[in-house]
Amino acid sequence: MMKTLREFGLKNKIGLWYRFYGFLFCLAFSQNIQAFQPNNREKPNILIIFTDDHRYDAIGALGNGQVKTPNIDALINGGTTFTNAYIQGANSGAVCAPSRAQLLTGRGVFDLPDGNGHYFPASMISLPTVLGNSGYFTFITGKSHNGPEASMRGFKAGAKLYGLSNGYYIPHFRMPYQDFREDGAYGREHLYFVDGKKHDIKLNPDENLHHIGPHSSEIFAKAAIDFLEGYDKKDPFLLYLPFHAPHDTRNAPVKYHEMYPIEKIKLPLNFKQMHPFDNGDLYIRDEKLAPYPRTELDTKKQLADYYAIITHMDDQIGKILQTLERKGIRDNTIIIFASDSGLGMGSQGLFGKQNLYDDGGIHVPLVFNGAGIPKNERRETLCYTFDIFPTICELSGTEVPNSVRGKSLVKSIQDSLAVPIRKELYFGYTHTQRALRNERFKLIEYVVQGRRYTQLFDIQNDPYETTDLSKENGYARTLEDLRQRLITHRKKGLQWEDKFWANF
Numbered sequence: 001m002m003k004t005l006r007e008f009g010l011k012n013k014i015g016l017w018y019r020f021y022g023f024l025f026c027l028a029f030s031q032n033i034q035a036f037q038p039n040n041r042e043k044p045n046i047l048i049i050f051t052d053d054h055r056y057d058a059i060g061a062l063g064n065g066q067v068k069t070p071n072i073d074a075l076i077n078g079g080t081t082f083t084n085a086y087i088q089g090a091n092s093g094a095v096c097a098p099s100r101a102q103l104l105t106g107r108g109v110f111d112l113p114d115g116n117g118h119y120f121p122a123s124m125i126s127l128p129t130v131l132g133n134s135g136y137f138t139f140i141t142g143k144s145h146n147g148p149e150a151s152m153r154g155f156k157a158g159a160k161l162y163g164l165s166n167g168y169y170i171p172h173f174r175m176p177y178q179d180f181r182e183d184g185a186y187g188r189e190h191l192y193f194v195d196g197k198k199h200d201i202k203l204n205p206d207e208n209l210h211h212i213g214p215h216s217s218e219i220f221a222k223a224a225i226d227f228l229e230g231y232d233k234k235d236p237f238l239l240y241l242p243f244h245a246p247h248d249t250r251n252a253p254v255k256y257h258e259m260y261p262i263e264k265i266k267l268p269l270n271f272k273q274m275h276p277f278d279n280g281d282l283y284i285r286d287e288k289l290a291p292y293p294r295t296e297l298d299t300k301k302q303l304a305d306y307y308a309i310i311t312h313m314d315d316q317i318g319k320i321l322q323t324l325e326r327k328g329i330r331d332n333t334i335i336i337f338a339s340d341s342g343l344g345m346g347s348q349g350l351f352g353k354q355n356l357y358d359d360g361g362i363h364v365p366l367v368f369n370g371a372g373i374p375k376n377e378r379r380e381t382l383c384y385t386f387d388i389f390p391t392i393c394e395l396s397g398t399e400v401p402n403s404v405r406g407k408s409l410v411k412s413i414q415d416s417l418a419v420p421i422r423k424e425l426y427f428g429y430t431h432t433q434r435a436l437r438n439e440r441f442k443l444i445e446y447v448v449q450g451r452r453y454t455q456l457f458d459i460q461n462d463p464y465e466t467t468d469l470s471k472e473n474g475y476a477r478t479l480e481d482l483r484q485r486l487i488t489h490r491k492k493g494l495q496w497e498d499k500f501w502a503n504f
Contacts, residue, residue, distance in 0.1 A: 054339035079369030091115030106389030106404035128154030221316035272349035280432030286352025
């Protein structure tokens with residue numbers, strides 16, 4: 001009997017220890033999850049910084065030793081960066097419009113009307129609408145490029161808006177802006193700001209474009225800072241800040257240009273004087289910004305200007321981060337930094353973003369930083385920028401609407417060994433280019449004026465896409481397998497898709 005009691009006591013102690021450690025494990029696990037699934041009282045603030053034409057590698061912390069980006073570097077070093085983040089493409093040369101529509105709707109370019117992003121219907125529920133319905137106060141300042149109604153849908157307030165009607169290529173020192181209107185009645189943009197006052201635009205190419213008025217990045221950053229300084233609501237906020245920089249015209253205050261002497265600028269490793277074949281858009285506006293054939297001197301000059309406007313924008317981002325710290329809300333704010341597209345800038349003889357070659361136009365930075373986000377982490381999982389929408393929903397404990405097609409990256413953020421959300425990515429540009437990329441290879445197919453052209457690259461061993469393997473005998477099976485995978489992604493019924501595949 002005593003033995004039985006002793007055995008019972010021993011088993012009981014063991015059971016108590018199991019329950020105790022089990023409790024500790026569950027407590028730790030629940031605390032970890034709470035960082036990503038906050039309750040309504042402690043939902044994190046959300047700040048989205050969305051730049052324009054910002055290449056993945058035009059950031060110091062991402063391997064570029066020439067450009068100075070200390071504040072973006074701090075976001076990267078203090079957060080989790082997705083090194084294989086991409087935009088999916090566009091059905092127009094204005095790539096920024098469908099890219100921004102993808103961010104706001106959580107849908108890929110093939111799931112947008114006409115793939116151009118200039119409008120998306122209310123059935124495609126926008127991110128600010130979802131967060132607004134979940135208790136967030138939603139605010140916007142910066143570039144909007146999806147039409148007045150769709151761009152402003154779901155935002156409760158805003159300031160200094162650009163791109164709602166016209167004037168996209170006006171220099172950054174004299175760009176037209178509009179104030180936020182609750183009635184959505186936005187007219188033509190015809191004003192710009194100088195020292196806080198509105199003036200009629202008078203374009204004069206002989207004027208010094210570095211000394212007209214406040215730079216667009218300064219104006220947008222100040223609007224964001226003013227919002228943060230004056231925000232006194234108990235509700236969490238969404239602050240959406242889409243900069244126009246570093247989009248051309250690439251002019252910044254003179255001191256930033258002086259930071260980048262042309263003689264010290266290095267050319268891209270895959271610089272070419274001429275692109276080797278017709279990709280369907282060799283003479284679009286972006287490509288005409290540089291002479292044919294490309295010259296080393298002009299390319300270095302353009303890179304110097306590109307780095308200057310990026311560094312200037314980085315300084316404005318720093319002021320916003322300082323404001324979050326000063327307000328005591330930095331620790332409860334999740335910051336997402338990304339771009340609407342990359343840019344060629346001389347790689348493979350290309351200067352624009354209207355191409356799938358070289359990754360220069362489609363590979364973009366994507367960083368999550370702040371409350372509950374692991375620090376100084378890199379993730380190689382393949383993803384799109386429209387995955388940001390469902391990721392924000394999960395991080396804020398908000399239900400993802402059925403209209404969203406993106407996939408949450410939260411598991412990848414939490415765990416470096418998490419199963420990748422995608423094994424491959426599908427890209428498209430107008431009716432001329434389609435591509436498929438997996439962890440190892442990238443296939444690009446072109447149909448230009450009835451002529452086909454194929455490229456195959458080993459991305460792991462040739463990240464700059466310098467050696468085309470499409471005609472190498474040892475890669476025939478790989479080429480055919482990727483081509484068959486490419487075909488499975490076709491979206492039938494879309495005019496621009498059908499036009500490509502009809503000639504494929």
